[in-house]
Amino acid sequence: MGKDKLKKWAENETFPNVHQPPLHDVIKHGLTYMKGEWREKVFHNDNPIVLELGCGKGEYTVGLARRFPNKNFIGIDVKGHRFHKGAKEALQENLTNVAFLRTRIEFIEAYFGTNEVDEIWLTFSDPQPLDYEGNRRITSPWYLEKYRKFLKPGALIHIKHDNPGVYEKALQELPAAGCTLETHSFDVYGEYYHQQTPEMQDILNIRTFYEQMWMKENRIIKYVRVRT
Numbered sequence: 010m011g012k013d014k015l016k017k018w019a020e021n022e023t024f025p026n027v028h029q030p031p032l033h034d035v036i037k038h039g040l041t042y043m044k045g046e047w048r049e050k051v052f053h054n055d056n057p058i059v060l061e062l063g064c065g066k067g068e069y070t071v072g073l074a075r076r077f078p079n080k081n082f083i084g085i086d087v088k089g090h091r092f093h094k095g096a097k098e099a100l101q102e103n104l105t106n107v108a109f110l111r112t113r114i115e116f117i118e119a120y121f122g123t124n125e126v127d128e129i130w131l132t133f134s135d136p137q138p139l140d141y142e143g144n145r146r147i148t149s150p151w152y153l154e155k156y157r158k159f160l161k162p163g164a165l166i167h168i169k170h171d172n173p174g175v176y177e178k179a180l181q182e183l184p185a186a187g188c189t190l191e192t193h194s195f196d197v198y199g200e201y202y203h204q205q206t207p208e209m210q211d212i213l214n215i216r217t218f219y220e221q222m223w224m225k226e227n228r229i230i231k232y233v234r235v236r237t
């Protein structure tokens with residue numbers, strides 16, 4: 010085990026914005042955690058809640074939280090040493106509208122109640138090209154059904170990705186599953202970018218760790234936004 014990972018895990022334990030309830034309790038005993046209670050018990054306000062699923066280091070979680078102090082942001086990932094960076098930055102900047110949750114997204118219904126969440130960002134999720142059932146690709150209709158259990162009607166889902174397969178599947182599958190396609194681009198920093206408002210350009214310009222890596226390889230970044 011790398012010393013750096015151990016140090017980050019230990020620090021995460023001391024961070025008040027990091028939530029890591031035992032996954033075993035959820036899987037084996039069907040327990041829930043903060044379900045329906047994030048506004049009251051964690052954020053202490055009635056503001057909208059936005060999730061970043063598979064958040065890695067949490068660039069969107071923290072980047073959006075800086076821009077939208079009147080919304081609450083929760084980054085979710087199974088790898089705590091990754092979101093340690095976002096959690097630490099949020100604490101250093103006193104961003105009280107940020108939390109991180111360590112769990113597996115398969116069990117996400119244990120953490121959020123009906124109509125609790127307003128928006129989801131899926132940033133450079135693992136593409137899982139051989140996942141024909143869709144039960145590993147978190148942009149799939151299989152996951153959409155889970156998300157619908159806690160999303161408000163008409164909530165937005167944003168997908169940012171480099172992988173053409175993920176982009177094309179989202180364009181086909183999500184409208185077929187009843188979502189309205191709001192906008193999409195095969196090349197988000199091309200002509201599409203210049204047609205966006207300055208506010209949207211600023212949001213699209215948040216670059217995650219994986220995005221920066223793929224851009225160095227000259228991969229084209231794609232964007233899809235649906236309303237559920």
Ligand SMILES: C[S@@+](CC[C@H](N)C(=O)[O-])C[C@H]1O[C@@H](n2cnc3c(N)ncnc32)[C@H](O)[C@@H]1O
Pocket residue numbers: 062063064065066067085086087088091112113114115132133134135217218219220
């Ligand atoms: C390719 S990385 C992208 C990370 C980040 N969004 C970015 O763009 O830099 C995918 C992330 O999803 C997380 N992940 C994959 N499957 C997951 C699951 N089932 N539950 C929770 N996190 C998961 C991984 O740990 C990883 O941090």
